[in-house]
Amino acid sequence: xxxxxxxxxxxxxxxxxxxxxxxxxxxxxxxxxxxxxxxxxxxxxxxxxxxxxxxxxxxxxxxxxxxxxxxxxxxxxxxxxxxxxxxxxxxxxxxxxxxxxxxxxxxxxxxxxxxxxxxxxxxxxxxxxxxxxxxxxxxxxxxxxxxxxxxxxxxxxxxxxxxxxxxxxxx
Numbered sequence: 127x128x129x130x131x132x133x134x135x136x137x138x139x140x141x142x143x144x145x146x147x148x149x150x151x152x153x154x155x156x157x158x159x160x161x162x163x164x165x166x167x168x169x170x171x172x173x174x175x176x177x178x179x180x181x182x183x184x185x186x187x188x189x190x191x192x193x194x195x196x197x198x199x200x201x202x203x204x205x206x207x208x209x210x211x212x213x214x215x216x217x218x219x220x221x222x223x224x225x226x227x228x229x230x231x232x233x234x235x236x237x238x239x240x241x242x243x244x245x246x247x248x249x250x251x252x253x254x255x256x257x258x259x260x261x262x263x264x265x266x267x268x269x270x271x272x273x274x275x276x277x278x279x280x281x282x283x284x285x286x287x288x289x290x291x292x293x294x295x296x297x
Contacts, residue, residue, distance in 0.1 A: 158216030
């Protein structure tokens with residue numbers, strides 16, 4: 127029996143069929159505070175070491191309009207303007223990562239939105255203490271990931287490739 131078959135049987139038994147051998151993509155943005163603090167490499171390293179594949183990356187200063195559209199679901203909330211101002215205050219590193227259950231796994235690696243509730247070992251638990259400066263954004267669902275990836279990247283900016291270590295991670 128192949129490892130993937132075993133994974134599927136476990137997933138089927140636990141009711142987690144979605145996780146069985148499903149490659150997903152997620153959007154992550156390293157926020158201006160983390161860029162200014164020199165945490166880009168450290169954050170990327172955590173995802174690479176976990177076995178996820180980077181398929182899109184760009185450093186940019188996002189326009190207010192771009193950020194307002196990205197955070198449109200929060201428009202009208204008291205934190206909307208401060209959030210847009212903060213994200214517009216410096217460069218952002220926009221990334222697309224690919225891997226098994228990467229959306230949920232990335233959320234776990236990031237930790238709670240409020241860094242004070244994040245466990246040590248998570249990115250926010252290790253590198254932030256203030257809700258308004260929580261280092262990185264991550265998609266929270268497949269729908270959000272698809273929307274955010276399309277908002278930040280053109281299809282031709284995403285690179286299809288197979289790392290040599292794939293067989294050591296997934297097979």
